Amino acid sequence: MSEDYIYDEATGEWVSAAEAQAPSPAAGVEVRDSVGNLLADGDSVTLIKDLKVKGANQTLKRGTVIRSIRLTGDEQEIDCRYEGIKGLVLRAEFVRKR
Numbered sequence: 001m002s003e004d005y006i007y008d009e010a011t012g013e014w015v016s017a018a019e020a021q022a023p024s025p026a027a028g029v030e031v032r033d034s035v036g037n038l039l040a041d042g043d044s045v046t047l048i049k050d051l052k053v054k055g056a057n058q059t060l061k062r063g064t065v066i067r068s069i070r071l072t073g074d075e076q077e078i079d080c081r082y083e084g085i086k087g088l089v090l091r092a093e094f095v096r097k098r
Contacts, residue, residue, distance in 0.1 A: 010042035010068055029075050037097040039078065041070050045095035056085045065098065066090070 004017040031039045034048055047064045060082070070079040072089070080088050 011070060012068065029071065029073055031071050031075050031078065031092050033095050033097045034093050035096055039069065039071065039092065039095075039097060043069050044098040045069055045078070045080075045090075046098055047090075047094060048096050049094050051090070051094060053085055053088070058085065066095070 005014045006017055008015050033039055044065055044067045047060055047062055050062050051060045066080045072079050076092050077089050078092055080090060082088050
């Protein structure tokens, strides 16, 4: 009764085979960056504005590259990882696709 797991390269996590085949929560939502480019899971984006990060006492500078984004199901929010900041969620209006 072992369950198979698959490595998801976009997120860097191991997920169950059933979960990997299920549609993502963002399947029907189109997320567009500040200039209108369509974003997808795993894309890299660049910040177009300096952003203060609440709770981290840190500022992300304009031009910072964020790799391997994940769509959240909301057309204006993207989930991402950045060194030293856990649970970073950015608004799509502040990023540009690379």
